[in-house]
Amino acid sequence: MFTVAQKQHSTQDLRRLDKQYVWHPFAPMKLWLESDPLVITAAEGMHLIDSDGRRYLDGVSSLWCNVHGHRVPEIDDAVRRQLDRVAHTTMLGLANEPAALLAERLMAVVPSSLAKVFYSDAGATATEVAFKLAAQYWHNVGRPERNEFVGFAEAYHGDTVGAMSVGRIPAFHRPYFPMLFPVHFAPTPYVYQYDLEGASEDEKPEFVKQHCLRELKAILERHGPKIAAVCIEPMVQGAGGIIVQPPGFLAEVARLTKEYGALLIADEVAVGFGRTGTMFACEQERVRPDLMCVAKGLTGGYLPLAATFASQKIFDAFLGDPWDGRTFYHGHTYTGNPLACAAALASLDLFERNKLVDHVAKAAGSLWHMLQPLKDLPHVGEVRQLGFMVGIELVGDKATKAPYDPRLRVGAEVCLRCRARGVIVRPLGVVVVLMPPPAMGEDDLRTIVDAVAAEIAGL
Numbered sequence: 001m002f003t004v005a006q007k008q009h010s011t012q013d014l015r016r017l018d019k020q021y022v023w024h025p026f027a028p029m030k031l032w033l034e035s036d037p038l039v040i041t042a043a044e045g046m047h048l049i050d051s052d053g054r055r056y057l058d059g060v061s062s063l064w065c066n067v068h069g070h071r072v073p074e075i076d077d078a079v080r081r082q083l084d085r086v087a088h089t090t091m092l093g094l095a096n097e098p099a100a101l102l103a104e105r106l107m108a109v110v111p112s113s114l115a116k117v118f119y120s121d122a123g124a125t126a127t128e129v130a131f132k133l134a135a136q137y138w139h140n141v142g143r144p145e146r147n148e149f150v151g152f153a154e155a156y157h158g159d160t161v162g163a164m165s166v167g168r169i170p171a172f173h174r175p176y177f178p179m180l181f182p183v184h185f186a187p188t189p190y191v192y193q194y195d196l197e198g199a200s201e202d203e204k205p206e207f208v209k210q211h212c213l214r215e216l217k218a219i220l221e222r223h224g225p226k227i228a229a230v231c232i233e234p235m236v237q238g239a240g241g242i243i244v245q246p247p248g249f250l251a252e253v254a255r256l257t258k259e260y261g262a263l264l265i266a267d268e269v270a271v272g273f274g275r276t277g278t279m280f281a282c283e284q285e286r287v288r289p290d291l292m293c294v295a296k297g298l299t300g301g302y303l304p305l306a307a308t309f310a311s312q313k314i315f316d317a318f319l320g321d322p323w324d325g326r327t328f329y330h331g332h333t334y335t336g337n338p339l340a341c342a343a344a345l346a347s348l349d350l351f352e353r354n355k356l357v358d359h360v361a362k363a364a365g366s367l368w369h370m371l372q373p374l375k376d377l378p379h380v381g382e383v384r385q386l387g388f389m390v391g392i393e394l395v396g397d398k399a400t401k402a403p404y405d406p407r408l409r410v411g412a413e414v415c416l417r418c419r420a421r422g423v424i425v426r427p428l429g430v431v432v433v434l435m436p437p438p439a440m441g442e443d444d445l446r447t448i449v450d451a452v453a454a455e456i457a458g459l
């Protein structure tokens with residue numbers, strides 16, 4: 001006999017309940033209410049299974065977070081073992097075992113500039129923590145005038161107010177502009193869409209890179225003494241459309257930031273944990289940030305956990321007597337949740353045991369070959385890839401790069417049609433995003449690419 005929790009509900013019932021009560025993130029709800037949403041009730045390995053038993057490859061890593069697949073025995077067991085001890089205990093005033101063990105393990109893999117970890121529970125909280133730490137660091141060292149931030153156009157750091165201020169995507173954030181704090185925005189080297197007269201296609205990446213760096217330098221030249229930090233999504237600007245930065249851009253941003261005395265915040269929420277072919281994207285250009293944010297892949301995509309790493313220098317500036325006003329008064333109820341930390345520890349074991357970063361680096365080459373034919377499709381403007389992060393930009397007219405009418409929702413349409421082929425992917429506007437879990441094998445990658453290619457070809 002089923003208990004209430006185990007009772008099997010029909011797809012129709014679940015859809016009805018969802019539509020009646022649930023407000024979905026990033027969803028135009030009018031369209032949602034007119035649709036027949038998939039209801040996921042189970043998963044196995046790289047597949048999600050819906051309430052009618054149909055299986056779909058998780059081509060979006062359950063929103064860029066799943067790493068090893070679903071229902072991974074080692075992570076399941078680690079969470080169950082922790083559940084037998086304690087599910088949650090606060091980090092305000094108490095330490096806990098998995099959080100301490102995880103901190104040590106993380107320190108062994110993050111860039112060597114980082115010495116301390118501050119836990120929270122989402123990418124947006126990790127970036128908010130970084131902004132607040134940067135601002136308070138300068139306050140604590142007697143330079144309170146350094147309280148302004150530099151970000152990049154179309155960057156994304158989450159949906160809380162600080163995160164929306166520093167990473168501002170007009171399509172998402174326009175209604176909130178009046179409540180955001182002012183930020184200096186440098187241009188993003190979005191080579192494909194960059195209007196640059198006189199440069200050939202071959203020269204363009206370098207020209208665009210140099211142009212963006214000059215603009216960044218001009219901002220730092222003008223406002224340098226007031227800048228607390230420069231914040232960047234290293235190597236790939238994710239939600240802005242999987243914009244892969246030209247080689248050398250990140251390293252030069254880091255160099256300029258240092259030259260002007262500001263802190264460097266690396267937002268590795270999307271790119272961290274193997275997705276670009278190295279454990280952290282910063283490694284690819286030997287960048288050592290002062291603050292680094294991770295979330296999504298930290299627990300293998302199992303449970304909400306985030307971390308903001310800080311250098312020893314930053315940490316030391318917060319030491320003092322309680323009445324000195326140096327304390328970082330920030331925290332979240334579920335900070336350092338033991339179940340999530342246990343999942344993260346098991347995930348790190350799997351990274352090592354399965355040599356997962358090497359797998360991504362190697363399989364990314366095969367993925368690149370699979371993607372080449374898409375470049376010839378009439379409505380594909382550009383295919384961008386770094387590791388297992390892929391953006392396929394659709395255009396109305398390939399020759400002129402004229403965009404599709406947004407009302408056609410071509411990106412969403414392609415992704416919807418892929419479901420009939422047993423593949424779940426999700427667009428960012430006109431960019432179809434492939435973000436397979438780092439552990440995905442080449443056969444499954446091929447299935448995803450073939451499904452997407454067929455649906456784009458049919459546009």
Ligand SMILES: Cc1ncc(COP(=O)(O)O)c(C=O)c1O
Pocket residue numbers: 122123124125127156157158159233238239267268269270271295296
């Ligand atoms: C680079 C980056 N930073 C921050 C976030 C926000 O993470 P979360 O959705 O967990 O708040 C995201 C989410 O996509 C992201 O891509």
